[in-house]
Amino acid sequence: MKITIDSRYCKGCNVCIDVCPKKVFESSNSRSNAGYLMPEVAHAESCINCALCERLCPDTCINVEKEGA
Amino acid sequence: MHNLSAKYLRQDALPYIFCPGCGDGQVLNATIRAIDDLGIREDIAAVSGIGCSGWIPVYLDIDVIHAIHGRAIPFAEGLKLSQPKKKVIVFTGDGDCVGIGGNHFIHAARRNIDLTVVMVNNYIYGMTGGQKAPTTPLKATTKTSPYGNAERTFDVSQLAISAGATYVARWSTAYPVQLEKAIKKGIEHNGFSFIEVMTQCPIQTGRNILKERDPWKMMQWYKENSTIAKKGQEPEAGKILLGELQAQEVPEFTQLLAEVRREFTVEDNN
Ligand SMILES: Cc1ncc(C[n+]2csc(CCOP(=O)(O)OP(=O)(O)O)c2C)c(N)n1
Ligand SMILES: [Mg+2]
Numbered sequence: 001m002k003i004t005i006d007s008r009y010c011k012g013c014n015v016c017i018d019v020c021p022k023k024v025f026e027s028s029n030s031r032s033n034a035g036y037l038m039p040e041v042a043h044a045e046s047c048i049n050c051a052l053c054e055r056l057c058p059d060t061c062i063n064v065e066k067e068g069a
Numbered sequence: 070m071h072n073l074s075a076k077y078l079r080q081d082a083l084p085y086i087f088c089p090g091c092g093d094g095q096v097l098n099a100t101i102r103a104i105d106d107l108g109i110r111e112d113i114a115a116v117s118g119i120g121c122s123g124w125i126p127v128y129l130d131i132d133v134i135h136a137i138h139g140r141a142i143p144f145a146e147g148l149k150l151s152q153p154k155k156k157v158i159v160f161t162g163d164g165d166c167v168g169i170g171g172n173h174f175i176h177a178a179r180r181n182i183d184l185t186v187v188m189v190n191n192y193i194y195g196m197t198g199g200q201k202a203p204t205t206p207l208k209a210t211t212k213t214s215p216y217g218n219a220e221r222t223f224d225v226s227q228l229a230i231s232a233g234a235t236y237v238a239r240w241s242t243a244y245p246v247q248l249e250k251a252i253k254k255g256i257e258h259n260g261f262s263f264i265e266v267m268t269q270c271p272i273q274t275g276r277n278i279l280k281e282r283d284p285w286k287m288m289q290w291y292k293e294n295s296t297i298a299k300k301g302q303e304p305e306a307g308k309i310l311l312g313e314l315q316a317q318e319v320p321e322f323t324q325l326l327a328e329v330r331r332e333f334t335v336e337d338n339n
Contacts, residue, residue: 013090018285058094
């Protein structure tokens with residue numbers, strides 16, 4: 001899966017880390033445009049495309065797409 | 070950014086004003102998916118009141134009125150009456166809808182006018198700094214009830230049903246798929262639809278009422294303290310009742326109004 005987190009709008013709430021049933025996201029040391037600590041995509045290969053992260057990201061930063069689609 | 074959001078949001082208005090972890094953005098996600106699924110971008114208009122929740126539709130690149138505090142529903146009724154073919158969706162907060170706007174709300178429900186009202190219930194006046202609302206739980210401490218709230222709480226979905234709303238559903242942000250379906254059903258329903266969303270406000274509700282400021286843990290709190298309505302089964306006592314609570318076909322107001330007008334005009338001609 002091709003998973004992106006938009007650094008323009010991420011506010012570092014970490015809901016994606018908690019909601020993912022496959023633990024795809026982990027916290028990182030990189031910062032978003034607004035200066036929040038952002039999560040990173042650590043295990044894209046485990047993604048089952050359940051879309052919970054997309055639905056529950058309060059700032060709609062996450063996009064999940066099938067590779068090559 | 071998510072593909073659908075890129076399609077439906079006013080990019081120049083971003084980022085959202087919402088605090089980190091706010092449920093309002095999650096309600097907006099569900100709304101975008103509902104609008105996209107129904108394919109009604111050109112036929113829908115949104116109206117909102119004042120409060121953090123009043124900002125939800127502002128980011129949508131559709132027709133939007135950001136109205137005044139408590140008066141989202143009257144603005145929406147006016148819009149619906151002048152353009153009956155439009156689907157009108159209203160975003161309002163608990164303070165906006167049943168505090169200052171309570172009377173507008175019950176009478177719109179009584180008329181059964183075809184609106185879809187999405188009420189964000191965060192138990193509090195979020196935007197103004199955490200004052201108590203008609204939805205604040207008994208004994209909860211807030212800025213304006215520092216020793217505990219002595220007032221009983223409105224069950225707003227029950228109020229909507231009693232006032233005559235013909236589609237009523239309540240979900241929390243922890244049920245995003247069900248929420249999207251309820252919004253879709255509400256838009257499609259011909260009559261007054263009311264969708265209550267139990268939503269985390271990590272800043273005000275988190276600090277003052279739930280004493281838990283982590284957005285995910287707050288969502289889990291709502292999940293643990295709620296139960297889903299099942300037909301013919303008594304709901305668990307003391308829990309927030311989620312689910313579809315009312316679905317009824319009753320004549321709708323704009324149609325009744327047109328009918329009354331027609332009858333009147335015929336008599337006039339005689
Ligand atoms: C006539 C009027 N009275 C009071 C206010 C101040 N005011 C702004 S938002 C708000 C409360 C909003 O609470 P709620 O509807 O629950 O929205 P939330 O911010 O929690 O989403 C109040 C009292 C106002 N803007 N206009
Ligand atoms: Mg509120």
